[in-house]
Amino acid sequence: MEKYVLEELRITRVWLDVFADNTRAQHIYQKLGYQQFDTIPYDNKILLIFEKHLH
Template identity: 55%
Template sequence: MSQLNIKLFPTLAAHLDDLVAWEQQADVGEFILANSKEQHLNSMEEPTIQYLSVFQNEQLAGFIILALESETIVEFRRIVIGQRGAGIGQLAIQAMEQYCLEHYACQRIWLDVFDFNERGQHIYRKLGYREFKRCRHGEHQLLFFEKHF
């Protein structure tokens, strides 16, 4: 996986068409609550929301959305990768963690994932995230994971 050369950069508005299209894919849309381009543009203007574009070998490959809760706590709100199954997402998450440590003096990153997203849960556990809470969301459960640094 290391040959993938993953880098993160603040997302540009020009990237949003790709990001919205990736969110609409059937195998992505079932795991997230997709946003319109306008919703993403509005979110990007929020001072506590950070959009990061994931580049693999200089090509746009996905994106990450973070919500800054405090000086030391970051909510890992979303990751969407255009081509799944190649390990890009795992490397992007590791790059995101490093980004948070460097830019926010982060001590804790947390996220939520639907109970039926077994692949996501597997990856988060593999990367050292631990479940700390569950709650109902409609007919499903949301599982909350965290990682301390």
């Protein structure tokens, strides 16, 4: 997906969200180079927003 959006769509920043209690997903995203940059309340839960700048 990262290669496609960079090469085909020319997008250099990808972001995703994950619920705060989903620590497994957070760990995977961080291993892939995503960094948390925001939090958003959603339906009595907290969403963590991650981003990655593609080169």
